[in-house]
Amino acid sequence: GAVVSQHPSWVICKSGTSVKIECRSLDFQATTMFWYRQFPKQSLMLMATSNEGSKATYEQGVEKDKFLINHASLTLSTLTVTSAHPEDSSFYICSARVFSGTVNTEAFFGQGTRLTVV
Amino acid sequence: GQQVMQIPQYQHVQEGEDFTTYCNSSTTLSNIQWYKQRPGGHPVFLIQLVKSGEVKKQKRLTFQFGEAKKNSSLHITATQTTDVGTYFCAGRQAGTALIFGKGTTLSVSS
Numbered sequence: 409g410a411v412v413s414q415h416p417s418w419v420i421c422k423s424g425t426s427v428k429i430e431c432r433s434l435d436f437q438a439t440t441m442f443w444y445r446q447f448p449k450q451s452l453m454l455m456a457t458s459n460e461g462s463k464a465t466y467e468q469g470v471e472k473d474k475f476l477i478n479h480a481s482l483t484l485s486t487l488t489v490t491s492a493h494p495e496d497s498s499f500y501i502c503s504a505r506v507f508s509g510t511v512n513t514e515a516f517f518g519q520g521t522r523l524t525v526v
Numbered sequence: 527g528q529q530v531m532q533i534p535q536y537q538h539v540q541e542g543e544d545f546t547t548y549c550n551s552s553t554t555l556s557n558i559q560w561y562k563q564r565p566g567g568h569p570v571f572l573i574q575l576v577k578s579g580e581v582k583k584q585k586r587l588t589f590q591f592g593e594a595k596k597n598s599s600l601h602i603t604a605t606q607t608t609d610v611g612t613y614f615c616a617g618r619q620a621g622t623a624l625i626f627g628k629g630t631t632l633s634v635s636s
Contacts, residue, residue: 442623451614451628452569501568517561520568 410436412504414518421492421525429487429521431502437482438504443475446499446520455500458485492525499523530617532627539634545602547630549615558591558598559624561614569614572600607634 411434421427431441439460444452456477457465464477474496476488489496501520529552539545549558557576561569573582575591575598582589588601598617602609612631616624 444626449631452616452626454623454625457623516571517568 412518418522440505441485530627541636549598555617564611
């Protein structure tokens with residue numbers, strides 16, 4: 409099946425710094441990728457939809473200036489958490505849209521990035 | 527907006543017992559997907575249901591999609607300790623992104 413690689417798997421950063429997370433589709437082209445955030449023992453909350461070559465679409469309540477998304481190629485989307493604060497500490501996961509038959513499915517998730525801001 | 531509700535939130539069973547988690551949407555879905563997430567891991571795709579009334583099986587797992595395409599269930603027969611994890615349903619309306627349920631965390635004691 410399709411493989412989505414996410415890097416880094418974990419990162420610790422100081423408050424006020426920025427962190428970039430990469431999401432790559434390794435063996436397929438992903439025109440659309442999705443970024444989720446997951447707090448401990450909670451569900452995945454969609455943050456934004458990333459389309460190759462265009463601006464990301466952010467969900468309500470997600471600050472686009474804080475969570476910068478770039479989808480510069482068909483195999484790479486990046487999420488940059490700018491001026492990170494402890495409340496940004498979370499598990500960030502990307503997924504890639506794969507067209508299967510007659511329906512689209514975001515069946516393939518990256519491994520996730522655990523961000524801790526100290 | 528669209529909501530996907532999942533119950534129960536937690537379920538503990540003895541090994542060998544059956545387990546079921548239910549998913550309900552406030553709106554009609556174009557398809558529904560099920561994922562399993564182990565502690566510390568990422569969601570792993572299990573299956574996608576598209577057709578009204580569809581039933582799919584994967585070994586001891588049985589997935590159903592309701593006739594109205596608003597609800598779904600995952601049933602595990604004779605649970606094993608390897609079944610431990612959180613099971614998420616995720617539904618989609620036509621043209622939208624997936625909306626995840628809150629998940630059901632299954633624990634199994636031997």
